[in-house]
Amino acid sequence: MSQFTRRDFIKALAAAYPAAVLTIPKAHAASKARVVVVGGGFGGATAARYLKMMSPTLDVTLVEKNKIYTSCPLSNEVISGFGELKDLQTGYDGLKKHGINVVFDEVAAIDPAKKSVALKSGTTLAYDALVVSPGISFNYGGVEGYTQELADTVLPHAYKAGPQTLVLRKQLMDMPDGGTFIITVPKGPFRCPPGPYERASQVAAYLMANGKTKSKVVILDANDSFSKKGLFEQAWKKFYPDMIKWVSGANDGNVIKIDPKTRMAYTNFGEHKADVLNVIPPHHAGNVAVSAGLANDKGWCPVDMLTMESSLHKDIWVVGDSCVHGELPVYAAPKSAHMAVTQAKVAAGAIIAKLNGQPAPEPFFVNTCYSIAAPDWGFSVVHVYRVEDGKLMYVKDAGGISPIETPALAVQRKLEARYAEGWLRNIMADAFA
Amino acid sequence: MRYRVVFGMILAGLLGSAYAEDKTEALAITCNNCHGVDGVSVGPNMPSIGGLPESYLKNILLEWKAGTRYSATMGRLVKGYSDEQIAALAAYFSKKPWTPAAQTTDPKLVALGKKVTARCAGCHGETGNAGDGDTPNLNGQWAEYLELEALKYRDDAVAMPNKQMRKAAQKLSEEDVKAVAEFYASQKK
Numbered sequence: 001m002s003q004f005t006r007r008d009f010i011k012a013l014a015a016a017y018p019a020a021v022l023t024i025p026k027a028h029a030a031s032k033a034r035v036v037v038v039g040g041g042f043g044g045a046t047a048a049r050y051l052k053m054m055s056p057t058l059d060v061t062l063v064e065k066n067k068i069y070t071s072c073p074l075s076n077e078v079i080s081g082f083g084e085l086k087d088l089q090t091g092y093d094g095l096k097k098h099g100i101n102v103v104f105d106e107v108a109a110i111d112p113a114k115k116s117v118a119l120k121s122g123t124t125l126a127y128d129a130l131v132v133s134p135g136i137s138f139n140y141g142g143v144e145g146y147t148q149e150l151a152d153t154v155l156p157h158a159y160k161a162g163p164q165t166l167v168l169r170k171q172l173m174d175m176p177d178g179g180t181f182i183i184t185v186p187k188g189p190f191r192c193p194p195g196p197y198e199r200a201s202q203v204a205a206y207l208m209a210n211g212k213t214k215s216k217v218v219i220l221d222a223n224d225s226f227s228k229k230g231l232f233e234q235a236w237k238k239f240y241p242d243m244i245k246w247v248s249g250a251n252d253g254n255v256i257k258i259d260p261k262t263r264m265a266y267t268n269f270g271e272h273k274a275d276v277l278n279v280i281p282p283h284h285a286g287n288v289a290v291s292a293g294l295a296n297d298k299g300w301c302p303v304d305m306l307t308m309e310s311s312l313h314k315d316i317w318v319v320g321d322s323c324v325h326g327e328l329p330v331y332a333a334p335k336s337a338h339m340a341v342t343q344a345k346v347a348a349g350a351i352i353a354k355l356n357g358q359p360a361p362e363p364f365f366v367n368t369c370y371s372i373a374a375p376d377w378g379f380s381v382v383h384v385y386r387v388e389d390g391k392l393m394y395v396k397d398a399g400g401i402s403p404i405e406t407p408a409l410a411v412q413r414k415l416e417a418r419y420a421e422g423w424l425r426n427i428m429a430d431a432f433a
Numbered sequence: 434m435r436y437r438v439v440f441g442m443i444l445a446g447l448l449g450s451a452y453a454e455d456k457t458e459a460l461a462i463t464c465n466n467c468h469g470v471d472g473v474s475v476g477p478n479m480p481s482i483g484g485l486p487e488s489y490l491k492n493i494l495l496e497w498k499a500g501t502r503y504s505a506t507m508g509r510l511v512k513g514y515s516d517e518q519i520a521a522l523a524a525y526f527s528k529k530p531w532t533p534a535a536q537t538t539d540p541k542l543v544a545l546g547k548k549v550t551a552r553c554a555g556c557h558g559e560t561g562n563a564g565d566g567d568t569p570n571l572n573g574q575w576a577e578y579l580e581l582e583a584l585k586y587r588d589d590a591v592a593m594p595n596k597q598m599r600k601a602a603q604k605l606s607e608e609d610v611k612a613v614a615e616f617y618a619s620q621k622k
């Protein structure tokens with residue numbers, strides 16, 4: 001649509017205001033600034049893309065470990081065989097076409113004082129502004145007996161989509177009828193609050209569709225409630241009666257130890273034998289963010305809730321799963337792809353404003369998480385936020401979960417199952433295309 | 434496309450628009466991850482919204498907010514925005530170009546759809562490009578989305594305020610629904 005160029009703008013501005021009001025600082029003009037983005041997942045890719053869209057002359061470098069990104073959203077549907085992993089994958093050519101300098105390397109260290117980033121290959125990148133979006137790192141020690149090596153071989157957590165997703169799918173397919181599929185859930189906050197429960201639903205959907213109806217799915221949970229609980233339980237009762245069992249933390253669901261050989265999961269007082277044992281280990285901000293001193297004592301990176309700039313180091317913006325966003329209750333700013341991209345857009349606006357010596361624009365945050373509990377049976381939770389007195393608040397009249405009961409229930413659920421797919425295509429394109 | 438966060442901010446102040454331009458843009462880009470950049474969707478079951486008529490956009494967003502129009506998801510989102518923001522979003526997306534989605538359609542169904550839609554042309558135009566303010570573009574909208582919309586209009590338990598459209602949709606057979614969706618989806622003009 002109408003392109004209002006910078007020159008047009010200066011003209012319009014000069015016509016309306018005396019020259020003295022033009023305070024855009026020359027030395028740090030956004031056009032010359034270097035922005036480095038650490039991590040090319042949903043948060044980092046979106047930040048890079050929107051920085052470039054908002055200010056095309058900016059020098060933007062994205063550093064990412066892997067050449068192919070695999071979306072976690074809809075990866076539970078790959079475990080059940082209703083989706084394919086390749087449909088969840090993308091490369092970085094789209095971002096390159098936008099003029100973003102994409103570097104495939106690992107960030108070894110961030111030096112907030114020198115404002116530089118050291119790469120594993122030996123290169124050092126200086127920055128004026130840094131975006132950090134490395135996702136999560138797992139604390140394998142949080143479950144005794146579990147290790148990264150086990151995760152990469154025989155006991156995949158599949159909580160970072162990729163090869164592990166396919167191993168877990170194979171284990172499910174090989175499980176005989178009457179077997180028990182155990183999913184263990186760490187204490188919150190964890191990535192994708194409805195994720196483990198959607199996974200249990202998908203596993204059950206596979207079992208039902210393949211006549212393995214004597215099998216069980218057991219969720220051993222460190223928590224006492226979960227996201228969209230009523231909606232999940234309604235679906236479980238309707239589609240998988242007595243197949244899925246949820247054990248809360250209060251009911252001794254917290255798994256503290258496993259035996260990889262016997263596939264036993266141990267809680268404080270009990271033990272559970274699995275045929276397929278899917279341990280989701282506790283996690284925290286990406287290691288690179290933690291070692292840069294961006295994390296608090298709980299392992300997450302606190303940020304200014306209106307700009308996403310780190311509360312601990314200036315000129316660094318942390319977005320996505322790594323950050324703890326605001327002083328809201330646990331699920332208020334959930335660790336979702338949708339939230340990560342919204343945060344990234346806000347950070348991009350705030351960075352450009354700061355580089356231009358301007359106040360940050362008013363931020364807008366929304367979140368939606370779709371879950372597919374059975375074929376054509378989807379539902380969602382929506383959050384809309386507003387800034388009040390400098391604080392991020394839920395808009396009380398908005399958001400919430402899909403209705404539990406509604407006159408055309410099957411239509412509602414079918415629509416949201418379909419919309420979930422459309423959402424994924426668009427969010428992938430918004431970040432990577 | 435250019436997003437002019439900082440410059441737009443000052444400019445909007447100068448021009449004194451109802452809802453500042455930079456704010457509208459910052460708000461509108463939160464729609465991109467469901468509806469595509471500039472409202473051009475790449476997901477077959479999510480609608481493109483860039484280039485829909487302003488009055489249609491404003492009307493349905495306000496109906497969702499008021500709770501008089503059914504939606505699976507949108508209503509819960511829209512309730513978070515002021516009427517002023519809604520008006521600004523409607524104006525913003527209506528100014529984007531309407532971009533028919535690149536999709537493959539079934540020629541047989543398209544041919545059937547062409548016949549069936551003869552009776553829709555009075556309101557929707559021959560290709561689904563009505564060109565009036567209150568009727569949404571159907572030309573090049575995603576077929577799967579159009580089919581899902583038909584599901585809403587056809588089910589009496591789903592609150593859709595437009596009675597005439599409801600009647601038109603309920604007269605279609607199951608096969609017709611698929612055909613009209615494919616026909617409109619295949620139209621490039």
Ligand SMILES: Cc1cc2nc3c(=O)[nH]c(=O)nc-3n(C[C@H](O)[C@H](O)[C@H](O)COP(=O)(O)OP(=O)(O)OC[C@H]3O[C@@H](n4cnc5c(N)ncnc54)[C@H](O)[C@@H]3O)c2cc1C
Binds near residue numbers: 072158160
């Ligand atoms: C099973 C499952 C289902 C989910 N479903 C949904 C859903 O339906 N909806 C939803 O909104 N969210 C969902 N999520 C959550 C979503 O995947 C995350 O919230 C999202 O990926 C967060 O984005 P991010 O940018 O913070 O991290 P990531 O997407 O994990 O990206 C981090 C990137 O940083 C890179 N990186 C890390 N460290 C370095 C380094 N030192 N150097 C270079 N690169 C590095 C990584 O390789 C990675 O590419 C789901 C998650 C799971 C596990």
